[in-house]
Amino acid sequence: QVRLQESGPGLVKPSGTLSLTCAVSGGSISSGNWWSWVRQTPEKALEWIGEIYHSGSTNYNPSLKSRVSISVDKSKNQFALKVTSVTAADTAIYYCARDIIRGGWFDSWGQGILVTVSS
Amino acid sequence: DIVLTQSPDSLAVALGERATINCKSSQSVLYNSNNKNYLAWYQQKSGQPPKLLIYWASTRESGVPDRFSGSGSGTDFTLTISSLQAEDVAVYYCQHYYGTPLTFGGGTKVEI
Numbered sequence: 001q002v003r004l005q006e007s008g009p010g011l012v013k014p015s016g017t018l019s020l021t022c023a024v025s026g027g028s029i030s031s032g033n034w035w036s037w038v039r040q041t042p043e044k045a046l047e048w049i050g051e052i053y054h055s056g057s058t059n060y061n062p063s064l065k066s067r068v069s070i071s072v073d074k075s076k077n078q079f080a081l082k083v084t085s086v087t088a089a090d091t092a093i094y095y096c097a098r099d100i101i102r103g104g105w106f107d108s109w110g111q112g113i114l115v116t117v118s119s
Numbered sequence: 120d121i122v123l124t125q126s127p128d129s130l131a132v133a134l135g136e137r138a139t140i141n142c143k144s145s146q147s148v149l150y151n152s153n154n155k156n157y158l159a160w161y162q163q164k165s166g167q168p169p170k171l172l173i174y175w176a177s178t179r180e181s182g183v184p185d186r187f188s189g190s191g192s193g194t195d196f197t198l199t200i201s202s203l204q205a206e207d208v209a210v211y212y213c214q215h216y217y218g219t220p221l222t223f224g225g226g227t228k229v230e231i
Contacts, residue, residue: 046169046212046223061220095168104216105159107180109168 002027004096004110012090012117018083022096022110029077030054034099036106037070037081039092047092051099052079059103086117121145121215125224132229138200140227142213147193150217157217160189160198163226164209172211173198205231 008020022035029035037049050060052070060068064083072079083090093114097106122145132138148157156176161169171180173189176196186201200207208231213224 044210044226046214046226048219048221048223059219063220097168100174101216103219103221105171105174105214106161106169107171109170112168 002108006096006110006113012086013119018086020081023078034102035079036097036099038095041092088117091117123213123224125227129228132203135202138203140198140211142196142224144194148215148217149193156192159214161212162209
């Protein structure tokens with residue numbers, strides 16, 4: 001069974017860059033699935049950030065596209081998220097998840113990592 | 120973007136009774152070429168990530184108890200818990216995948 005684990009700083013300064021990594025175990029990131037980032041605000045709203053395929057193809061939420069990039073490292077079986085110019089509104093629990101199909105539903109999720117934007 | 124509106128925001132149900140959660144989409148998520156509704160349901164317990172329950176609006180994920188069922192088509196969908204158990208206390212979300220951006224409903228909190 002595939003497992004996902006997020007890692008990265010839990011505190012980022014305003015105007016800085018949020019960087020997270022998702023390690024995939026129990027399966028290959030080149031398995032044919034897409035891989036997504038989803039965040040959950042303190043108000044519990046869920047927001048899809050974007051997804052990536054092992055080839056490097058990406059799809060982003062237009063609301064975040066100008067500030068977000070997702071990359072993949074097949075050698076390490078992991079993928080990463082960067083969000084630039086962060087504000088307090090980017091404070092959230094960030095989850096990585098596996099898409100069953102491109103732009104589909106999520107059958108496996110990481111435990112999530114809380115990222116707080118504060119000086 | 121497709122907006123998913125869930126109702127109610129919360130509900131309290133007695134053990135063994137039925138719980139019904141609604142999800143209304145701002146546009147149809149039925150893809151005519153394959154007659155499939157591009158909608159999923161998740162359960163999120165406190166302190167945990169969401170867990171997939173249902174996809175294609177009515178297909179239960181492997182391992183999900185059969186007291187959970189999904190129904191509906193087009194713009195109106197329902198998640199039903201036929202006989203509420205204590206372990207079903209959670210927040211439930213619908214999500215569409217009829218194109219990007221993928222969006223989620225606001226969630227429905229189910230309590231005993």
